[in-house]
Amino acid sequence: MIASLSDRQRKMLLFLLERDTRTTARQLATRFGVATRTVRYDLEYLRTALKGTGLHLVARPRSGLWIEGEPDRREAVINLVRSVSPPLPTDAVERKHRLALELLTHDDGLALTMLGETLACSRTTVLRDLEEVARQLGTYGLRLERGRGRVRVVGPEQERREALVRLLVETLEPEALLQVGRGVAPGPHWETAGGSNRDAGWAQLSAVVHRAEEALGRKFTDESFVSLVVHLEVTLQRLSAGHEITMPAARLSECPTLPRAYYPSPAITWPRCASASWRSARAPCCSGFPAWPRT
Structure with a gap:
């Protein structure tokens, strides 16, 4: 257990x-x-x-x-x-990624002492890493708020999810990326972000993206495919944590009315909603990723 x-x-x-x-x-x-x-x-x-x-x-x-x-x-x-438990970071780059993930998944913030224990480093190292993490999160329109020995991420829900997806995809090893594409859970690192590590759930999410490919009549690049699966998992985790996820009216107006694609469970349906730019290029959530040919 x-x-x-x-x-x-x-x-x-x-x-x-x-x-x-x-x-x-x-x-x-x-x-x-x-x-x-x-x-x-x-x-x-x-x-x-x-x-x-x-x-x-x-x-x-x-x-x-x-x-x-x-x-x-x-x-x-x-x-x-x-x-x-997920393994401890082995170098500075991995430590900073882990620090950003910890902060992004704890909405109320974390104590500096707790971060130090989680990352197996000193308070001084945490403070130094926070400077770079703040710059990294700033590119997503997020900022760090500090006070009384604690630090938390402040910013819009959509930007928080986008930052989570990007960081998670960047931390996955090539083999883990291929596993996600096959509907296999990416391993213990994923649990750092509060995600599911059950193969069944990942297989269902992967099936949803495969059906989107069929509906659009095209294949996503490997990294775009994985990013979409991860984006779905992150969104489900945020919803289960009680966060409200909405789409701006202007964005909704871009979505044509398409038949609903049924999730591989009779109890859940997913709307097939995609803009013309998404059909002709990559998914918006994956902008900035290199195009990997899918085999």
């Missing part, structure tokens, strides 16, 4: 396992940049994940939260959590 936890839930579990003192839901919410309600939701997943490990998550009013269990069992679970 631990392998099914999200990246944030694994970090929360590690935090509780490695603590000698008690904490509270409010303190966890502040540390992980989420609402207290979200923490309580995550704690239920942690309780389920710990079943059969010999450890128990205890929560008592006015006493706090902690994990009970024998030291050897605690150490075994710590090692298990670390083994299924």
Whole structure:
């Protein structure tokens, strides 16, 4: 069950396992940049994940939260959590990409100390990297807001999604790009952005883009195809997190009325909506990417 936890839930579990003192839901919410309600939701997943490990998550009013269990069992679970977590960045470039992804996927921001622990680097290194990340996000119309030891991304929802898609595609290895094109989950790095790592979900999204190709009578380049699949996954994640996603009226007016393409599940339908420029070139979300011929 631990392998099914999200990246944030694994970090929360590690935090509780490695603590000698008690904490509270409010303190966890502040540390992980989420609402207290979200923490309580995550704690239920942690309780389920710990079943059969010999450890128990205890929560008592006015006493706090902690994990009970024998030291050897605690150490075994710590090692298990670390083994299924996304690997730490191996160089400065990967670290800055990871930093940007962490900030883009935590709307309420993150504490500098938390970022340092996540990236296995000092506060000074985080602050230095933030300068470059701020410039990078600025190209998407986003900015960083700092205060009281925390930092968060501020800007429109659409620009946030575009930045997420671009960063995610850039961090995928060539083999992972091919896997996405085949409808296979890209691996543990994707969970850094809160995405699904289930092959079934990626296969459905890939099928949607294949059907778009059929409707338009053309093949997308490899990178455009992957970008569209990733864009769909990011959009679904943002919607599931409660964010409102809209399209400007001017953009909607460009979309011709086309038959609806049915998603590979009878319960969900997807409108086939594309402008003339999209049919004749690449998808708008992929502008700036090199054209890779598809084989």
